[in-house]
Amino acid sequence: MLKRLLPLIPAGLLVRQILPAAGGLVIVAASQTRAAACPSCGAPSAVMHSRYERRLQDLPWQGQPVTLWIQGRRLRCCNPDCRRKTFVERLVAGAAAARRTSRLTDLQQLFSPKVWWYAGPPC
Numbered sequence: 001m002l003k004r005l006l007p008l009i010p011a012g013l014l015v016r017q018i019l020p021a022a023g024g025l026v027i028v029a030a031s032q033t034r035a036a037a038c039p040s041c042g043a044p045s046a047v048m049h050s051r052y053e054r055r056l057q058d059l060p061w062q063g064q065p066v067t068l069w070i071q072g073r074r075l076r077c078c079n080p081d082c083r084r085k086t087f088v089e090r091l092v093a094g095a096a097a098a099r100r101t102s103r104l105t106d107l108q109q110l111f112s113p114k115v116w117w118y119a120g121p122p123c
Contacts, residue, residue, distance in 0.1 A: 010058070010101055012091070013070065024065035027058070036075055036089035043079040049086045050074045057100045059107065068101065 009015055013029040020026075035046040051073055058066040073089050098105070 025061060026067050026069060028069045030071040031089060038077040038082060038084060038087050040084040041079045041082040043077060045075045045078045047076040048073050049076045057104060059104050
């Protein structure tokens with residue numbers, strides 16, 4: 001079953017668990033990268049400060065809603081001249097404050113009707 005699920009997992013994530021949940025499926029995943037670049041100075045870092053959890057809605061699988069529980073990392077910047085002491089690694093699956101994966105958002109935008117609204121001439 002896991003081999004059939006792997007193409008459905010966003011790139012860059014390592015699956016830790018697949019759990020059935022009420023009304024869907026929960027996939028617990030973590031980043032596969034060892035290091036991430038500081039967004040301020042660009043210095044790579046693999047020194048972990050702490051962990052956090054993100055929950056993202058993903059593409060449905062066989063009609064079941066899928067929720068990704070992604071275990072993210074907060075890393076320490078190793079550059080002593082950098083103002084930013086810690087930073088969160090950026091995940092490929094979704095934007096910084098997103099509630100849905102980017103591929104789910106893209107699919108929803110593709111199938112959503114385009115709404116055109118004309119307010120009239122400016123006053």
